Amino acid sequence: MDSRTDERNLADHARKVLLLLDVQVTMFANPPDGVPNASTVRRNIEKILEHARTSPTPPIIIHVRNDGDIGDPDQAGTPGWQLALPTLPNEHIVDKRKNNAFAGTNLGTLIPSTADLVVVGMQSDFCIRATCSAALHRGNNVLLVEGAHATYDRPEDFTGGGPALITPAATVEKEIESELEEAGVVLVGMEDLPHLFADS
Template sequence: MPSSESSSSSSLSSSPSLGMLRAQQSRRVLLILDAQHAVLSPPPLGNPIPRAPTVLANLKHILATARGASHPPQIVHIRNTGDRGELDEPSAPGWALALEPKVDEGEVVLDKRKNNAFSGTRLGEVISEDAEVVVVGLQTDFSLRATCSAALARGNSVLLIREAHGTYDRVEILYGGGVTPAKQVEKEIEDELEEAGVNLLGMEDVRAIFDDR
């Protein structure tokens, strides 16, 4: 059976409600990508990334800080929808969000099927093109990379918080094979996104990010 996180959040994925109204007025957004049990929890719920405990703890801290800010940002939770038989297939325990969204307080939950969270969803309606978007979540070399790139292309200012995103070790097919550790993959993507125009910040900057600047 799906957990309480899954059942409470699924109803919002098709409802504009309070979250959409607030989003239209907000020029700062916290975008949490694919923070689901499938990638953050141990078996049988999921197959966690190597640094899952650290990333999850940091995501919880960021979310709590954003919610407690004097002028909270619009908070958007993106939930990946996997294929049948995958850990994050709809209504599977691993599909549920690891961070409980506060739907009744205007937080938005959107389901996606592609890496780019703007593709095939209403995220473009939620996030205005002049908004500053703080991006965290999973996976660094897939959803996070694609969504940050799409946000930049729309004209958004994008902030990425180190230690608040993650991925798996990468198995290399070419150049002799081998495995690239997840930490190195994460750094490669950070460098790539910074070169493209994303602003990189650390966990020590979290409180200042959500204060009025």
């Protein structure tokens, strides 16, 4: 069976996909390894995953795990690299090395080009941005859930000899939401959860 047949079969099975990007132990660790507001983001992602699993029209569920470099908190095989949320046997796990989760992986064969892609996870200004952009280019409708993606505070270059300027993570997250929305991503909130995986 070739990849086109696989995609047609997937499209018949589900028109929505829940993509969990880099929802790994290190992201929810205590600072400085974990993201700010980790407890709220984790709770929201857990709610979304549970809702997807119990939906009358369940989506394809894909967990993407980043393989960090040697010495990184998410170095492959280390405790921080492990997925933070347990997976079920019918769910997919994809390991990646790049910000764009489609690059160098089989993710494209798991996601029908006609599917609506619901995205949560980390980090807003790296993997979320790159993967959402790639999904738009391949023709998917992309929905990003506010409050269910996160990143770190961003140090800004400062050459005046004073203290480094820091842009808070929450500000960075909103910047990325605005950028992706302008590109065609649909922003949805946690209040939309009851309808997020409804058959349409």
